[in-house]
Amino acid sequence: MARKGLLLVYTGEGKGKTTASLGVTLRAVGRGLTVRYLQFIKSPERTYGEQIALRKLGVEMEQMGIGFTWTKTPEEHRTALAKAWTKTKAALQDESIDLLVLDELNNALAISKFPIDDVLPLTEIIEAIQQRPSTMHLVITGRSAHPALLAMADLVSTIDATKHYYDEGIPAVKGLEF
Numbered sequence: 787m788a789r790k791g792l793l794l795v796y797t798g799e800g801k802g803k804t805t806a807s808l809g810v811t812l813r814a815v816g817r818g819l820t821v822r823y824l825q826f827i828k829s830p831e832r833t834y835g836e837q838i839a840l841r842k843l844g845v846e847m848e849q850m851g852i853g854f855t856w857t858k859t860p861e862e863h864r865t866a867l868a869k870a871w872t873k874t875k876a877a878l879q880d881e882s883i884d885l886l887v888l889d890e891l892n893n894a895l896a897i898s899k900f901p902i903d904d905v906l907p908l909t910e911i912i913e914a915i916q917q918r919p920s921t922m923h924l925v926i927t928g929r930s931a932h933p934a935l936l937a938m939a940d941l942v943s944t945i946d947a948t949k950h951y952y953d954e955g956i957p958a959v960k961g962l963e964f
Contacts, residue, residue: 791922792940793915797892797931800945801963807887807925808836814923815843819884822877823847826870826890826928827854834964848873851890860900867894868905878914878922885923892928892935908932 794810796803807823814821823840828849840847850870852858877886894906912934915924926935936942951959958964 789921791918791920791924793935793938794923794925794941794943795892795931795935795939796925796927796943796945797929797936798943798945798947799929800947801950802945803927803929804836804889806943806945807889807927808840810923810925811840811845811885811887812843814885815845819923820882821845821885821887822880822883823887823889824870824874824877825849825851826867826888826894827851828890829853832964835961851894855897855899863897864900864902864905867902870894871906871910875910875914878918878924881919881922883919883922885925886918887925888927889925890928891926892931894928895932895935896928896930908934912938 796806811821811823823845825848828834829852830849831853832849834849837847837849850866850873852862852866855863874888874891877883891911894902895908895911915935915938918924931942
């Protein structure tokens with residue numbers, strides 16, 4: 787029986803969405819699958835622990851963003867999102883990829899501080915997901931998943947925020963958050 791590519795969505799307000807996608811990535815690599823990992827918000831100006839680890843495993847991880855929406859101008863973010871969508875469209879058509887992770891795509895689609903529909907068009911995204919190679923597994927992460935993506939998904943996991951040390955004033959911890 788031919789493998790059917792599945793769509794997995796990790797969303798919610800809690801910490802662990804990217805971590806969940808990294809777990810899937812680790813399993814896929816262990817089983818000999820080809821993985822590509824694209825991050826929509828994180829910037830290549832910073833180095834992340836997951837990037838270092840995946841590089842050691844031979845997984846291409848690319849940060850296509852420029853950081854949080856308040857760190858640059860809306861036009862800089864729009865330009866980065868347009869480039870990210872171009873790369874993502876190509877990856878969604880690449881038959882050599884067994885697992886494609888679109889980390890933080892949900893966050894990008896939920897941006898409301900400036901217009902994004904023309905640079906990250908939801909209808910095109912849905913169409914590209916539907917037309918990806920039939921055996922390609924796809925993981926999408928980030929808060930505020932769009933209802934259309936939730937409806938399309940084969941698996942949706944919502945990560946709740948029950949308790950976090952940020953609330954106690956403890957900043958991001960190297961090795962745990964980055």
